[in-house]
Amino acid sequence: MDFGAINPVVLVASLMVAAVPIMLAAIGELVVEKAGVLNLGVEGMMIMGAICGFIVAVRTGSPLAGFAGGALGGAVLSAIFAFLTQFLLANQVATGLALTLFGLGLSALMGQGYNGIKPPVTGPVPFGPLADIPVLGRILFSHDWMVYGSVLVVAAVWWVLTRTRTGLIIRAVGESHDAAHALGYKVNRIRLGCILFGGAMAGLGGAYISLVRVPQWVDGITAGAGWIALAIVVFASWKPWRVLVGAYLFGGITVLQLNLQAAGSTIPVEYLSMSPYLVTILVLVLMSSGRGRAGLNAPAALGQNFHAAR
Amino acid sequence: MSGEGSDVLLSVEGISKTYPGVKANEDVSFAIGAGRVHALLGENGAGKSTLVKMIYGLVRPDAGRMRMRGQDFAPQAPREARAAGVAMVFQHFSLFEALNVAENVALGMDDPPPMRELAARIRAVSEGYGLPLDPGRLVGDLSAGERQRVEIIRCLLQDPKLLIMDEPTSVLTPQEVQILFGTLRQLAGEGTSILYISHKLEEIRSLCDGATILRRGRVVASCTPREKTARELAEMMVGATLNAPARKAKAPGPLRLAVRGLDAASPSAFGTALKDVSFEVRQGEILGIGGVAGNGQDELMLALSGELRGRPDSVMLNGAPVGDLGPDARRRAGLVTGPEERLGHAACPDMSLTENALLTGATRKGLTRRGFVDWRAAESFAQEIIRTFDVRTPGTRTAARALSGGNLQKFVIGREILQAPDVIVVNQPTWGVDAAAAAFIRQALLDRAAAGAAVVVISQDIDELLEVADRFAALNEGRLTAPVPTEGLTLDRIGMMLGGAHGMHSADVHHTHEIVQSEAGHAGT
Numbered sequence: 011m012d013f014g015a016i017n018p019v020v021l022v023a024s025l026m027v028a029a030v031p032i033m034l035a036a037i038g039e040l041v042v043e044k045a046g047v048l049n050l051g052v053e054g055m056m057i058m059g060a061i062c063g064f065i066v067a068v069r070t071g072s073p074l075a076g077f078a079g080g081a082l083g084g085a086v087l088s089a090i091f092a093f094l095t096q097f098l099l100a101n102q103v104a105t106g107l108a109l110t111l112f113g114l115g116l117s118a119l120m121g122q123g124y125n126g127i128k129p130p131v132t133g134p135v136p137f138g139p140l141a142d143i144p145v146l147g148r149i150l151f152s153h154d155w156m157v158y159g160s161v162l163v164v165a166a167v168w169w170v171l172t173r174t175r176t177g178l179i180i181r182a183v184g185e186s187h188d189a190a191h192a193l194g195y196k197v198n199r200i201r202l203g204c205i206l207f208g209g210a211m212a213g214l215g216g217a218y219i220s221l222v223r224v225p226q227w228v229d230g231i232t233a234g235a236g237w238i239a240l241a242i243v244v245f246a247s248w249k250p251w252r253v254l255v256g257a258y259l260f261g262g263i264t265v266l267q268l269n270l271q272a273a274g275s276t277i278p279v280e281y282l283s284m285s286p287y288l289v290t291i292l293v294l295v296l297m298s299s300g301r302g303r304a305g306l307n308a309p310a311a312l313g314q315n316f317h318a319a320r
Numbered sequence: 321m322s323g324e325g326s327d328v329l330l331s332v333e334g335i336s337k338t339y340p341g342v343k344a345n346e347d348v349s350f351a352i353g354a355g356r357v358h359a360l361l362g363e364n365g366a367g368k369s370t371l372v373k374m375i376y377g378l379v380r381p382d383a384g385r386m387r388m389r390g391q392d393f394a395p396q397a398p399r400e401a402r403a404a405g406v407a408m409v410f411q412h413f414s415l416f417e418a419l420n421v422a423e424n425v426a427l428g429m430d431d432p433p434p435m436r437e438l439a440a441r442i443r444a445v446s447e448g449y450g451l452p453l454d455p456g457r458l459v460g461d462l463s464a465g466e467r468q469r470v471e472i473i474r475c476l477l478q479d480p481k482l483l484i485m486d487e488p489t490s491v492l493t494p495q496e497v498q499i500l501f502g503t504l505r506q507l508a509g510e511g512t513s514i515l516y517i518s519h520k521l522e523e524i525r526s527l528c529d530g531a532t533i534l535r536r537g538r539v540v541a542s543c544t545p546r547e548k549t550a551r552e553l554a555e556m557m558v559g560a561t562l563n564a565p566a567r568k569a570k571a572p573g574p575l576r577l578a579v580r581g582l583d584a585a586s587p588s589a590f591g592t593a594l595k596d597v598s599f600e601v602r603q604g605e606i607l608g609i610g611g612v613a614g615n616g617q618d619e620l621m622l623a624l625s626g627e628l629r630g631r632p633d634s635v636m637l638n639g640a641p642v643g644d645l646g647p648d649a650r651r652r653a654g655l656v657t658g659p660e661e662r663l664g665h666a667a668c669p670d671m672s673l674t675e676n677a678l679l680t681g682a683t684r685k686g687l688t689r690r691g692f693v694d695w696r697a698a699e700s701f702a703q704e705i706i707r708t709f710d711v712r713t714p715g716t717r718t719a720a721r722a723l724s725g726g727n728l729q730k731f732v733i734g735r736e737i738l739q740a741p742d743v744i745v746v747n748q749p750t751w752g753v754d755a756a757a758a759a760f761i762r763q764a765l766l767d768r769a770a771a772g773a774a775v776v777v778i779s780q781d782i783d784e785l786l787e788v789a790d791r792f793a794a795l796n797e798g799r800l801t802a803p804v805p806t807e808g809l810t811l812d813r814i815g816m817m818l819g820g821a822h823g824m825h826s827a828d829v830h831h832t833h834e835i836v837q838s839e840a841g842h843a844g845t
Contacts, residue, residue: 178419182427185416192378192414193428196396241755310418 016269022149022260027223029261030160031056031166031215031232035239036246036253038211043243044171045204046184046311050106051091052212053236054113059084059213060220061117064227067217073132077156077217082303084213085206087113092205096198099315114230124227132156132222147280156218162253168250180204184309187316197316212236234287241290247307263289329354329513330375330393330482335384337370343537344370347384350532350542352482357419357504357514359524359545361557362534363754364725368517372484375515376408377401397429405481409471409488417460417590421470425460428474438477446473449503460590465496472503481697483507484515489523493612494782494815501527509684519557535559558755564692572790573603576774577655577743578636582643584623592616594623597800599793601743601774606765608789609778609804612818616798617778618660621747624776625657626650650684654742658733660751660778662725666732673713676720677702677735684739701738709734710760714830726757733761737768742766745776750784762788782814794818 035052042049049055062083067076091109094100134141135158137151145213171177179200183190187197220227238260246252267282275282337344346366352358359367373379375386377395386393388404395401398408401732415424422439425430439455446453451469458468469489475483485504489497502513504527516528524531533541533556541556548556577600580726584594601607611617622628624635625647632641637653645653646803659665659727667676678698687698702716704765709730713723720728728751736744749765750758767789771774778795779785785792786806793803794817801817 079716173427178423178427182416182419182423185418189414189416190427192410194378307418 016273019145019148021265021269023152025258025262025265026149027261028155028159029257031218031223032217032235032239032242032260033160033257034163035236035254036242036257037160037167037250038208038215039239040243040246040248040250041171041211041252042182042204042208043166043312044248044309045065045180045201046187046309046314046316047095047201047205048102048106048313049088049091049208050103050240051087051108051109051113051203051234051236052208052239054110054112054232055084055087055209055212056216056219056236056239057117057230058087058113058234059216060231061120061124061216061227062213063217064124064220065120067129067221068124068127070306071130073221076129076221077214080217080221081210083216084211084216085209088205088209088212091209092202095315096201096205102313106188110236118229121227123230124144126228127297129221129225129227131187131225154222156214158223164250164254181309184311187311187314191211191279191316201316212239215239217301238290243296245293248309249307260286260289264272274308327354328352328387329356329389330515331387332371332375333385333387335371335374335386336379337367337379337381345374345381345773346537348534348537348539349384350539351744352513352515353529354481354513355508355509355511356530357516357528359528359531360515360517360534361521361531361545361553362523363557364752365520365536365559365754366534367537368534369486369814370537372408372486372515372517375401375482376406376484402430402478405479406484407475407482408486409468410473410482410486413458415467415470418458420456420458421453421462422455422537423481424470425455425474425477429478440593441477443472445476449473449476450499451564463615465492468492468500478511481676482513482515486517487519488516489518490518493818494811496555496612497523518545521545521553521557524553525550533557534786548796554755572605573772575600576603576638577776580634580636581623582623582628582630582634584619584628585627586619587622588618591619592798594619595798597623599800599803601776603742603772603774605767605791606769606775606777606789608785608792608816609776609795609800610782610785610792610818611778611780611795613780615743617747617780617795617821619798620746620795620800621657621659621778624655624745625659626655634753648683650738651680651741656680656684656736656739656741656744657751658736658744658746658749660747662728662732663721667720667728670719672717672719673706673731674702674713674716674725675701676731677705677716681735681739684741701816705734705738708738709764724754726753729753730757731763733764737764741773743774743776747778748780749777750779750781760785782811792817 035056039049039052039316059080063076063080066079067073087109090104095102132154134152135155139153141147171181179195183197185193185199191197193247216232220231224231242253242256242260245256263286267285270277271279271282327353333349335348336346348371360371362368370379374381377398377400378394384535393404395404398565402724416427422442425442426435426438436477442455446469451472453469453473454468459470461704462470484591488500492500492694510516516524517526527785527793528545531543531545533538535557540559545553580598582594582597586593597606597620609620619628623630626645626649627647629646630643632644635653636642637650640653642650642653642655653681663669668679678693681701685697685701687694687701699716705711705714706716711731711734712727723731733749746765753761762784765775766779777785777788786809791803792806792809792814794801796819
């Protein structure tokens with residue numbers, strides 16, 4: 011293997027960018043799962059965010075409006091999921107899978123005519139002289155605001171979940187909806203809020219792909235990032251800081267394989283491009299084989315629908 | 321004892337509540353005086369739970385009204401009830417296993433103080449009422465008695481005027497019941513009124529100042545429980561004379577089931593592992609296994625049914641090792657089981673009675689031919705169960721879910737008994753079952769033992785075990801005591817076998833490694 015042509019500083023800097031979409035989607039899904047809801051439609055919400063964000067950004071010329079549109083797009087799609095599972099009590103796994111298929115199809119339809127267009131540029135945050143510090147400046151101070159924003163979101167989610175009453179209630183609802191209901195908490199309403207947040211975060215992540223990382227629109231642009239985000243939540247054993255670690259890890263693998271390809275590695279390209287997904291499968295198998303510990307941390311009511319009259 | 325008129329805290333006047341198909345409460349009226357302990361007595365399904373849910377604001381009545389200290393009282397939500405001074409200790413479903421004691425308490429309060437302050441208050445109040453609790457422990461690691469303390473402390477921190485206790489003693493050892501009663505008397509002495517829901521008559525006689533007896537949603541009597549005998553109370557509650565099951569003394573036959581040195585890890589994160597469990601049951605004999613919930617009953621049931629497998633010689637059936645066999649192979653060899661959870665474990669809720677009869681009956685009753693289901697035979701087996709065990713159902717095509725608890729339990733137990741097993745193991749055979757059905761099921765177990773089976777009854781109902789069992793053993797933290805004859809066994813002795821008062825020994829730390837692990841995990845976030 012040839013590492014000689016790869017610059018480690020650039021590698022680290024670009025893995026931070028590559029990690030943003032999956033980190034945002036994963037932290038949103040973590041909140042959803044903490045509330046006891048399993049939404050497998052992350053991929054669909056991400057790609058809806060990608061196309062909605064792209065369209066809004068192109069139309070308005072403002073990347074900021076684009077990101078807002080992306081978050082809104084993801085949230086709207088998740089609202090369908092919330093309606094089906096929380097009020098019509100549909101099966102969460104089936105609904106989530108359907109949401110992914112629906113999102114992929116709808117985004118392709120909406121994206122007609124947006125192929126080959128360049129979105130407005132999201133520039134790096136001007137840190138002034140800080141960005142000129144050797145190594146550190148390139149790694150830490152050369153990014154756009156979404157990179158810093160995504161880390162802030164993880165920190166905020168951690169703080170809310172562990173330190174605030176809102177977080178305690180979310181965790182309680184995910185742990186036992188019957189008990190939470192008996193204490194007078196509105197289980198479905200709390201879950202609805204969490205699902206919408208998860209959708210918005212996935213949409214934001216998707217918009218980052220189409221507006222910054224690629225940046226253009228092609229069908230199926232998320233390319234499985236939503237599934238990786240789902241895997242990261244399990245990998246993180248539902249702990250926010252580990253989502254950060256997991257996202258950088260997976261982002262790192264993605265960037266590394268791209269760099270290896272560019273460096274003319276002797277390993278066939280196909281193997282390199284499948285590596286992030288192989289690692290995802292591997293992580294899920296390893297995590298679920300150590301059932302005791304991962305199981306201890308999984309929200310006890312995960313994936314179960316709640317109906318008050320029961 | 322006529323003080324209830326002068327200083328009434330809560331009065332309920334003509335309350336009715338109808339659910340689709342069932343009148344849960346009809347024209348119910350009663351009153352509780354300040355500082356009084358008032359009992360709501362009734363069988364399962366008599367409407368006690370619905371009534372207290374209305375007082376707690378979880379359910380709204382269709383008609384009637386409530387008055388709190390003379391003011392109209394119509395809580396729209398538990399928060400409003402709590403604000404009016406009503407607190408409730410639930411029968412089950414109100415604690416979060418993966419959260420610690422302080423977090424659980426905070427969830428039950430409307431305006432909790434910061435965690436550190438709350439922890440200090442939990443310590444202070446729990447010591448003050450003789451119910452020691454460590455606020456930092458995970459609820460999943462606590463015993464049933466300690467969990468109930470969490471609920472009580474949660475209520476006491478809000479300084480309630482009325483404390484509702486829904487079947488509080490069903491999970492406690494006799495010693496823990498005495499501690500609880502001490503606390504309740506102390507509270508009543510301080511002026512808190514207590515609404516005490518139970519169907520345990522002796523407890524009500526020793527604790528309560530007044531009682532309202534409910535049957536099928538209606539008030540059938542009000543009385544002062546101390547002036548009545550337990551038998552009189554029971555007959556008011558059931559509305560009929562009860563017959564104690566008949567049993568014939570008889571010498572035990574050959575050894576049927578022998579369990580030797582059985583160890584089994586629990587499949588669930590907060591379960592209890594079985595440690596070196598040994599016992600023997602002979603033909604014609606009933607072994608009662610008592611224990612407070614969560615001391616390994618479920619695991620023992622799984623290990624005996626074959627859902628958890630172990631060493632071949634850890635379970636010997638008629639002298640042959642079956643410890644490594646699955647449920648169907650054990651059934652074929654003559655061991656059948658009736659698990660605790662009727663819906664979802666003993667029966668498939670959405671499948672018909674015929675299909676459910678087929679599920680465990682196929683092997684021993686020959687209901688399949690070369691892999692094809694013999695529906696006619698399955699149907700007639702289901703009909704036989706319904707007839708023999710007096711299951712009230714429109715027919716064999718009814719879904720198991722549609723049956724009442726008592727009827728489904730009769731069906732499930734009947735299904736196993738009619739397979740003419742050598743050994744039958746049942747867990748909580750009469751849990752949540754009305755008194756008539758419970759008596760029927762106990763009699764059926766006695767009859768099956770007399771007809772030549774060895775029977776193991778796992779139950780948390782000590783009275784039930786004393787009624788049917790020849791010998792008694794207790795599960796405590798996954799260990800089984802040596803079985804002793806039930807004849808002449810005192811309640812005190814049973815209490816000691818069950819482990820005395822859990823958590824009263826301060827250095828009593830279970831599952832230490834799990835706590836450490838999870839705390840390390842939390843610190844890592």
